[in-house]
Amino acid sequence: MNFLLLLAIAIVVFIVLPGFRVVQQYEKGVVFFFGKIVSVKEPGLTWIIPYFQWMKKVDLRTVTLPVPPQKIITKDNVSVDISAVAYYKVIDPVKSIVAIANVMSAIDQIAQTTVRNIIGRFQLDEVLSERDTINKEIGSVLDTHTEPWGVIVSVVEIKDIELPENMQRAMAKQAEAEREKRAKIIAAEGELLASQKLGEAADVIAKHPIALQLRNLQTMAEISVEKNSTIIFPAQIMSTIKELNELIDSESK
Numbered sequence: 001m002n003f004l005l006l007l008a009i010a011i012v013v014f015i016v017l018p019g020f021r022v023v024q025q026y027e028k029g030v031v032f033f034f035g036k037i038v039s040v041k042e043p044g045l046t047w048i049i050p051y052f053q054w055m056k057k058v059d060l061r062t063v064t065l066p067v068p069p070q071k072i073i074t075k076d077n078v079s080v081d082i083s084a085v086a087y088y089k090v091i092d093p094v095k096s097i098v099a100i101a102n103v104m105s106a107i108d109q110i111a112q113t114t115v116r117n118i119i120g121r122f123q124l125d126e127v128l129s130e131r132d133t134i135n136k137e138i139g140s141v142l143d144t145h146t147e148p149w150g151v152i153v154s155v156v157e158i159k160d161i162e163l164p165e166n167m168q169r170a171m172a173k174q175a176e177a178e179r180e181k182r183a184k185i186i187a188a189e190g191e192l193l194a195s196q197k198l199g200e201a202a203d204v205i206a207k208h209p210i211a212l213q214l215r216n217l218q219t220m221a222e223i224s225v226e227k228n229s230t231i232i233f234p235a236q237i238m239s240t241i242k243e244l245n246e247l248i249d250s251e252s253k
Helices: 002-017 093-098 103-119 125-127 132-151 163-208 208-225 234-241 239-252
Strands: 018-023 027-033 036-041 045-049 053-058 063-073 079-090 149-163
Touching: 002 018, 002 079, 018 027, 018 163, 018 239, 027 093, 036 093, 053 093, 053 239, 063 103, 063 149, 079 125, 103 132, 125 132, 132 149
Parallel strands: none
Antiparallel strands: 018 045, 027 036, 027 053, 063 079, 079 149
């Protein structure tokens, strides 16, 4: 009786208990039996045959992978330092173990190479203005490489672009010249619009000469508000006083 009890205790201690494994909610457990994959365990408490089977847990959460700054020469021969960030996720635990030795290291290396190759095809202005297009192209290339590994790259974003100091100064001068050009264009457009309006006003005054005199009177009224001691009367106003009187008489009749 004692022998059976000791045997049962030994079986529990050395066979049953060592076989229990806990798989987290965000993991899958890949079970090997003598080096061959026999099953994939779901999250929760599970049991494997100790000493004959072993389990490798695979994290299924999205992983953030920073891509360190890369020295890249653009298509127009400008040297820039570009850093990026990639987000990938394991979708096939078996492939991520069997097809590649170290998924994170492999994606890190292929991401650096892809960033250099893709950005090298663009000019500097395109790199600065078309980030979305470049990000999508980098992500598409990475997906092509990582799909056989059971991994998908969901997002790739260019994080920072560092330009040489001489290029920064040149771009600052270019931006300043661009602003000056826009200011001159706006001023010229204003002068054109003003000249058109003045032409229209001249046409109206040509049809109604008395309008010019009314404008002169309005100007003198504005000057008198300033309390100036001297008021200048235009010479033509004296010649048109008679016309103004005739206009008033005609209106009264």
